[in-house]
Amino acid sequence: MTEARHRPRRTVGDSLEDFERDLISNLYYQRGTTIESASGPDGYHTLAVTVRDRLVDRYARTAAAHYAANPRFVYYLSAEYLLGRQLRQNLLYTDTERWVRPIAEDLGVSLEALEVYDVEPGLGNGGLGRLAACLLDSLATLDIPAVGYGIRYEFGIFKQTFRDGRQVERPDDWTFYGNPWEFPAPDDRQLVGFYGATQPDPRDPGGLRRVWVPGETVRGEPRHMLVPGYGTQTVNIIRLWQARASRESFDLARFGVGQYVEAVDDIVRAENISKVLYPDDSTEPGRELRLKQQYFLVACSLRDIIRRYRLRNSGWEHFADKVVIQLNDTHPVMAVTELMRLLVDEHGVGWDEAWDITRRTFNYTCHTLLPEALETWPVRLLERLLPRHMEIIYAINHFFLEEVRAAYPGDTDMPRRMSIIQEGDERRVRMAHLAVIGSTAVNGVAELQTKLLAETTLHDFAVLWPERFHNVTNGVTPRRFLRMANPRLSELITGALGDEGWLTDLERLHGLGTHADDPDFRAAWRAVKRQNKGDLAAAVERATGVLIDPDALADVMIKRFHEYKRQQLKLLHVITMMNRIRADPQATYVPRTVLFGGKAAPGYLAMKQLIELVNAVAGVVNTDPVLARHLRVVFPPDYNVTKAQFVIPAADLSEQISLAGKEASGTGNMKLALNGALTIGTLDGANIEIRDRVGADNFFLFGMDAQAAADLRRSGYSPRAYYEADFELRLAVDTIASGAFAKGDRDAFAPVVDAMLHRDEYMALADYRAYVDCQDTVEQAWLDTERWTRMSILNTARCGFFSSDRTVREYCERIWKVDPVRVNP
């Protein structure tokens, strides 16, 4: 949106009366109905549009301010965004909730009733996608000119249901009721090519410039959603691309002869590109359609970025001064080759100048240490799907290897190790290498992971270009994960700190530290947690039919199912508690509720079987009169951002038990600590920084650190040895093997037992004893209520660092070199 010369006849008022007037007129003119006959979706859409209008005003002023300032823009390219529900967020950011409640009451409807239509756009898998959303929220809140680019998947992350305890995936038709928060922008649609061939460009005989004639073209239709800042006027956007067939794709002739399916072949092929999110978290699907999705995203986004750049700038010499692009993992790294293609082939920029611009424009965030998560694509697939880009990759690699040979004269192995091309039977393109070579800055998402990246995964590059490597520890937005998720605690915090300033200056939470010694404040703190746990108990009963005790220790493990996150270790602890209670039913036990939440990738059979076992164990525990007095295990299905906002405020104990050196950062750990949960965890990812900040006394640490785990792996790890050496561990594993959770069927979970005893790749058995003993320490602490509350308050007080505002400030200062642009009211 450029400079607005013609302002709308009416502006959105800022009174309850104005809001109600707009609501009624939007219902009438937008939905063509009246209060008396409006449906739920009518009510929701109308409320959404009326709130949205208040954001449009701010967006228009933001666009005008950006147009005038012609600033440096941050463009965040991500294949995933987990935005969460929009209504409450936008009510908070427009401060209109105070009007909606009385109006809704007046009209005889409840906000909660309308909210069921506020479907969260599940356009992501887990931490990586949610981080992208938190960073966009902080970018706007810090008045940083920014646009997020992503894919508007028709179907988001699958809906998880359980049938006989097994995970069953159902399509996530998130736009079933439409999405009132988005705006179509057909004028900005883009055309994207695939396949085809290349030929020399007669304008550059013998040069590097070439002409690509695609074999297939699809349209990229953009829709954008507004991304408001909190406590400021800035409203940025996130632009999501949807694939559509180019205009002439409907084959009328075929339709005419009754070939109805063939007639829409091309349409289906095109639309499939943005049909569904790939549900893999930390593993690469390696499917051709996935690569098409990735290129589709970057091709549409780069053309849009160039269109925006050219609104105020000409020539290319300032491109990298005005445009900084962050690659959210390797998923969008084809952007490096696409910008080279656009500059060299379409705009005739010389190779060296184009490469200089490209490298100065991009930065890459690496979110993993798992080799299986580092994307590589077969050269032959790229040669077929994106022939010009493969040529450009060869050229980039050629010039890069010259640099490597110059840096390591006579070292023939280094070029092989650092090459973008992984040689072998199947030659593959190493996307992480392309990302590092094509970027100015490379960052990890927590100190340990960044250190291990430089020592292992990307070691050669860190030696060659140490100046490119940075750490920017993740963060989470306190607006959604404290203010919106935990209004009771937020009120208590505001009361103690005097105002809500902490919401945009989270380090101010430090002020709570002094209140930790105040028994009244501790009592109030406990009361908030108790009320949140009451709400959770009601929700769990609705979702699972299981009654949980809100006074029991709420032990929460909420994250994607993955062997390195070690839900299997948590389950061994549950079975150990079970066996202890059965062995001595009269003893006193700390009442505990263990809550699992999380999805397994549909193809991840080992984790799907573990989910089945978790539900089977829950079934046995919750129906056993002796056990159920002390222990409950619940697994509400379909964990997502909305459920996280419900569970996190009610958690007492946060399970962060991944094998050290495997979880890049984690962000759930931050959200839980900020909401006063105490962490039981390993020295992994951001757990280390949480412990450093909250203090070792306020954190339950156990297990091997990354070095010890690596040493054990090198020295030969035998899980069986641990099984043999530890009675409780052996009993726990044998209980699974006995068929106790499968009506005596010993084969039912044999693969889980086999994996534990013969592979146990992530050493759950090696850390079992330390973990179980640490859990005993947790129970001791829990019994000292005042001490526990004090530890809980100090966790919140000392976690201000984990605000995504701090994360974005660090990116701005050290990587993006970008300044805020103030937007006038």
Ligand SMILES: NC(=O)[C@H]1O[C@H](CO)[C@@H](O)[C@H](O)[C@H]1O
């Ligand atoms: N797949 C992910 O969620 C990855 O990115 C997140 C955001 O950086 C990390 O917190 C997480 O440890 C990592 O596995």
